Amino acid sequence: MKKVLDWIDDRLPVISVMKNSTTKYPAPKNLSYLWNFGSLAMMALVIQIASGLILAMFYKPDVNLAFSSIEHIMRNVEFGWLIRYLHSVGASFFFIVVYLHMARGLYYGSYKGPRELLWIMGLVLFFLMMATAFLGYVLPWGQMSYWGAQVITNLLSVIPFIGDDIVIWLWGGYTVGDPTLNRFFALHFLVPFIIVGFVLLHLWALHVAKSNNPTGVDSTKKEDYIPFHPYYTVKDLFGVAVYLLPFLFMVFYLPEYLGHADNYIPANPLKTPAHIVPEWYFLPFYAILRAIPVKELGVIAMFGAIAILFILPWLDKSKVRAATYRPIFKVLVIIFFLNFLFLGYVGMQPADFAYHIGSFELPLVWLGRLSVLYYFGFFISLMFIHKIEKTTVPKELLEKGLDNVKNNG
Numbered sequence: 001m002k003k004v005l006d007w008i009d010d011r012l013p014v015i016s017v018m019k020n021s022t023t024k025y026p027a028p029k030n031l032s033y034l035w036n037f038g039s040l041a042m043m044a045l046v047i048q049i050a051s052g053l054i055l056a057m058f059y060k061p062d063v064n065l066a067f068s069s070i071e072h073i074m075r076n077v078e079f080g081w082l083i084r085y086l087h088s089v090g091a092s093f094f095f096i097v098v099y100l101h102m103a104r105g106l107y108y109g110s111y112k113g114p115r116e117l118l119w120i121m122g123l124v125l126f127f128l129m130m131a132t133a134f135l136g137y138v139l140p141w142g143q144m145s146y147w148g149a150q151v152i153t154n155l156l157s158v159i160p161f162i163g164d165d166i167v168i169w170l171w172g173g174y175t176v177g178d179p180t181l182n183r184f185f186a187l188h189f190l191v192p193f194i195i196v197g198f199v200l201l202h203l204w205a206l207h208v209a210k211s212n213n214p215t216g217v218d219s220t221k222k223e224d225y226i227p228f229h230p231y232y233t234v235k236d237l238f239g240v241a242v243y244l245l246p247f248l249f250m251v252f253y254l255p256e257y258l259g260h261a262d263n264y265i266p267a268n269p270l271k272t273p274a275h276i277v278p279e280w281y282f283l284p285f286y287a288i289l290r291a292i293p294v295k296e297l298g299v300i301a302m303f304g305a306i307a308i309l310f311i312l313p314w315l316d317k318s319k320v321r322a323a324t325y326r327p328i329f330k331v332l333v334i335i336f337f338l339n340f341l342f343l344g345y346v347g348m349q350p351a352d353f354a355y356h357i358g359s360f361e362l363p364l365v366w367l368g369r370l371s372v373l374y375y376f377g378f379f380i381s382l383m384f385i386h387k388i389e390k391t392t393v394p395k396e397l398l399e400k401g402l403d404n405v406k407n408n409g
């Protein structure tokens with residue numbers, strides 16, 4: 001067997017490339033469980049593609065059949081309900097994992113040099129995931145599918161001069177209709193494979209820069225690294241088991257919990273639902289969109305909220321990566337996470353929601369505006385805080401590290 005494998009490897013070195021970049025890959029020995037989210041995201045992607053492929057064998061992308069083809073999958077197809085719930089709950093869990101993965105990167109400064117491109121590839125993945133999720137949500141052709149598609153595609157109409165034409169081109173007609181559903185299905189099938197391609201680039205960039213770690217200092221000492229296998233393969237597998245517990249609990253016991261009841265009403269272009277709400281993972285961005293009364297500016301702010309993450313590696317001027325040794329950054333980034341959750345809450349409420357404290361009325365949209373200010377203010381502050389922040393990387397760590405990490409001040 002070894003001879004056969006060596007023969008193949010001499011001609012096409014897939015095995016040695018795989019070995020060097022997986023089993024033998026030297027990983028920092030101090031990675032915490034927060035470094036499990038990358039492998040969990042990969043597993044979530046595999047679950048989505050496998051379950052999606054089976055769903056595609058029974059689904060009909062036709063406005064007259066789509067809704068009932070989903071009911072057919074749920075009721076008649078052998079284990080169709082399970083495959084569908086693995087896919088719909090799987091999408092939510094994929095986002096939970098990727099949000100935590102991004103939060104880990106933000107907290108430990110994994111976006112800073114030399115991992116800028118790794119971070120940017122990650123953001124491309126995030127953007128493609130959001131596109132795929134949006135396209136997929138249209139497919140069941142329920143009320144939320146239809147009206148969600150209306151609201152989101154209409155956002156493009158704010159592009160000066162050509163906006164309206166772009167929207168019509170995207171719809172394939174003068175309204176969201178059969179051509180729209182058909183092309184959304186084609187794209188929803190295609191984009192995950194583009195995601196797979198970007199995951200490979202993401203991992204390639206990771207293997208060049210190597211993993212960051214909870215200290216944020218890249219050690220130059222060999223003894224600070226261990227081979228990926230068996231240490232991290234076992235740790236990642238443990239993570240998979242922990243992930244599967246709540247995931248399967250939701251699939252079997254609360255499969256509709258994160259969905260919207262209105263999507264069990266077939267799409268009706270003549271009846272707008274009282275509240276059009278996107279899936280939970282879009283809510284913080286939806287809140288940013290609605291916080292600004294001028295539609296054009298709202299759209300710019302919403303896309304800006306993602307765009308600003310692309311320039312983050314250059315906005316943050318601190319020499320120290322991890323929040324572990326950055327006292328001011330640590331507070332600001334924790335508030336940023338809480339603020340992001342709050343934006344999600346704001347996005348979930350009706351646009352005119354207000355708190356009544358005695359005779360005083362406090363519209364939620366005003367609190368939402370403050371949150372939007374903090375969202376952007378946080379990134380801007382990273383250009384300046386290094387001037388006043390006394391970072392506390394211990395001397396022995398600095399001595400081990402490459403000289404790209406230095407205490408500020």
Ligand code: HEM
Nearest residue numbers: 035037038039041042102105110119122123125126211212
């Ligand atoms: C389909 C989605 C994604 C997959 C499958 C994926 C996969 C991975 C894997 C396997 C790792 C190595 C293990 C780890 O550090 O957790 C990793 C690292 C990393 N990912 Fe992702 N990722 C995805 C999305 C993202 C996103 C959206 C971002 C950020 C915008 C991102 C940023 C990073 C960074 C900065 C690292 C290096 C972290 C470090 O070493 O500290 N990834 N990713």
